[in-house]
Amino acid sequence: MNLWVLVLATAGGCYALKVAGYLVPARLLDAPQVRRLVELLPAGTCSGTPHGSPASAPQRWRYGAAHRSSRLS
């Protein structure tokens, strides 16, 4: 295995995955399925992100959505 290929492909791929999240159009983020995935997945990967209780999670999200719409208007 060419380790340099692996190292550079891993680095490039990881950065591209991070950037992709910032370039996703706000409209897509408002779709309920996408919203649920964003809320749930980080919990599933045991990241330890303080999502709070299921009750408080949508609240935080609304907060984010409010920001987005204010930016769009």
Add this chain to the structure above:
Amino acid sequence: MVRDSLGVGLAVGAYGVAFGAASVAAGLSVLQTSVLSLLAFTGGTQFAVVGVVSGGGTLATALGGGLLLGARNTLYAMRLAPLLRQRGLRRFVAAQGTIDESTAMAVARRDPALARVAFWWTFVAIYVCWNATTLAGAVGAQALGNPAKFGLDAVVPAAFLALLAPRLRNGDERSRDANGADTAPRSRESLRIAAGAALIALVLIPLTPPGVPVLAAAAAVLLAGRLR
């Protein structure tokens, strides 16, 4: 708050030594190890990739497992984008710092201005510590010589566990602190998913080529998040 971020940076930095040592033990050079920490900059992925290399896996399984684990940063980024509200070039700098810890520290703040401060301080603290300790670990392991003799090849699974185990518990405690609500259902859910993923990996280890178990476990976690 800045002190919190620096504390997280130091704590995470400790694992950088383990990563540097494990990476050199797996056969990567010191330079390759440092390039991974500088450019990929996402611990779980780095440990997974190096683990597959040391297990003798193929480039495809190493890269596949690493990128699947890295895909959670995309979701963090989607969560952070409306909070950080960075434009232009700064967005591309923020992207590099979008990892578990910086997201956790930012999302924990209700005030967006504080969230931004928490994000950038955590990013900078971890970036500096992680890369410094990676280099130290890599150089140290190289100086030791034959890694198998010192049991350094056991570092990858051990560090991976050490990295993940406290997070399962911390997520629970921290979220209860933040809003005083009962968070047991959600953290139990995380635990169940993590246990399921671990089980899949354990079953596959003797049956499949190195790297495939990590791929399958990561895919299972992704699916578990999607199906609900």
